[in-house]
Amino acid sequence: MxxxxxxxxxxxxxxxxxxxxxxxxxxxxxxxxxxxxxxxATVPGGFASLSTPVYRGSTVVFDRQASVADQWRAERGYSYGLYGTPTTLELGARIAEMEGARHTFIVPGGQAAIALVYLSRCKAGSHALVPHSAYGPNREMANGLLRQFGVEVEPYDPLVGEGIARLIRPETSLVWCESPGSITMEVQDLPAIVAAARSRGVTVALDNSYAAGVLLDAFALGVDISVQALTKYVGGHSDLLLGSVSVRTDQMFEAVGSVWHQLGMAVSPDDCSLALRGLQTLGIRLDRVGRSALEIAQWLALRPEVDRVLHPALSTCPGHAQWRRDFKGSASVFSIVFKAHFSGEQVAAFIDALSLFKIGFSWGGVTSLAVAFPDLQRPGIDYQGRLVRLNIGLEEVDDLKLDLAHALQAMALTTR
Ligand SMILES: Cc1ncc(COP(=O)(O)O)c(C=O)c1O
Structure with a gap:
């Protein structure tokens, strides 16, 4: 002292x-x-910036004790940075506006968005239906964590359509959809699935990352929850990780919101600011990568090395009729399957010979990517390492075709 x-x-x-x-x-x-x-110290007010400022902050200051509120619903006033800053809430509001949602929760990534849906719709004793074509870590969580918590998880054929009705039981709480599916690109019959689920009071959640929340109107088709990995097209530059969970009704807002709040899914306002910037160019990027991807898919479909192109806008893609009916366009990502006489080693040689295409998983950015899936199987189908997924970026299409042609040549010259 x-x-x-x-x-x-x-x-x-x-x-x-x-x-x-x-x-x-x-x-x-x-x-x-x-x-x-x-x-x-003071600064002049009135700086009307065209872009949303980055509000960093955990603690919220109240003007008096009587106005202290400890609650997560930001529409009733701010209480804690974890439940929203003006930057994170603006991103949520803008995704909600695009998707026509009641509310959008912003979460740390696409996988976190999937976890939030599972944890808010499933409990011990309930039954969840998950398509074979769901994003790998999604299925891993369903088969791992969810089962560990006493949820029965049943995989289903993504092309089941109205046949989903036969799989729904009294204890079914969730039908998960992802359309097009990851890697194998099956386009699901969402209206048929929704009709069967809704009449039985079952929630339908959709991984809507491919459509970036704009190429498919999930809520108009009756889906209850639409999830996006904002990491992909909204971020758009391979430099951030974020996810969104958009809900259609007040009831779903309360159900998902209370779990979101309990999980403490904090997001960085800096990343949200980058995503807000990404939104401004989303339209032009999607137009361009969609056009380029389709042109390259059509070109690859004519190549003698290629057995099948899994691009939703091509008739060779499972569920193509659903894509034509429900989607406003196609995006940057699709897969090709090489003919049966090629070995996994030759496909690896194809990937290694690419130069503009980088080898990587997380699609939706401006750079073209390629990756093979040596162990990929679907019920009744073993691709034997002959499936390659491509993401088409903003490079000139002719340069990308040259790169692919050169790699196809290298593949053919590699011994089995
Ligand atoms: C369809 C789909 N959903 C969700 C995710 C997960 O997103 P994130 O990487 O932001 O966790 C991915 C990532 O590749 C994905 O492809």
Whole structure:
């Protein structure tokens, strides 16, 4: 105490004295250390920036005790940065606007979005239907964590359509959909699935990442929850990880919101700011990559090395009729299956010979990507390493075709 007193600045004594004597002293000088925390510096107001500012903040300050609120519904006022800052909430509001949602929760990534849906719709004893074509880590979570928590998970054929009715049981709480499916690109008959699920009171959730929330109107088709990996097209530049969970009704808002709040799914306002920037160019990027991808898919379909092109806009893609009926366009990602006489080693040689196409998983950015799936199987189909997924970026199509042609040549020259 003695030591602390010795180190006190004279200005603090004045302040303390004023508090003790309960007298008001105008402009009492404060120690510079205190000033560092409680500054009175001002800047002019009225900076009308065209872009959304990045609001970083955990603690929210209330003007008086009576206005202190400890709740997660930001529409009732801010309480904690975890439940929303103006930056994170603006991103949510804009995704909700695009998708026609009641509300959009922003979460740390696409996989986190999937987890939030499972944890808010499934409980011990319930039954969930998940398509064979769902994103791999999604199926892993369903078969791992969910089963561990006592949820029965049943895989189903993504092309089941109205046949889903036969799989729905009294304890079914969720039908998961992903359209087109990951890697094998099956386009699902969402209206048929929704009709069967809705009449039985079962929630339908859709991984809507391929359509970026704009090429498919999930809520118009009756889906209850639409999930996006914003990491893909909304981010658009392979430099952020975010996800969204959009809900259609007040009831779903409360159900998902209370779990979102309990899980503490914090997101970075900096990443949200990048995603807000990404939204501004989403339209032009999607148009361009969609056109380029289709042109390259059609070109590959004519190549003698290629057995099948799995692109939703081509009739060779399973569920192509559903794509024509429900989608407004196609995006950047599709797969090719090489003819049966090629070996997995030759396909690897094809990938390694590419130069503009980089080898990587996370699609939706401006750079073209290619990746083979050596162990990929679907019920009754073993691709034996002959399936390659491509993401088409913003490079010139002719340059990409040259790169592919050169790699196809290298593949043919590689011995089995
Ligand atoms: C269809 C789909 N959904 C979800 C995810 C997961 O997104 P994230 O990587 O942001 O967790 C991915 C990632 O590749 C994906 O392809």
């Amino acid at each position: 003695q030591f602390a007193l010795k180190r006190m600045h004279w200005s603090q004594f004045i302040r303390i004295a004023s508090i003790v004597s309960n007298r008001h002293i105008e402009a009492t000088p404060m120690h510079w250390r205190t000033r560092l925390i409680h500054s009175e």
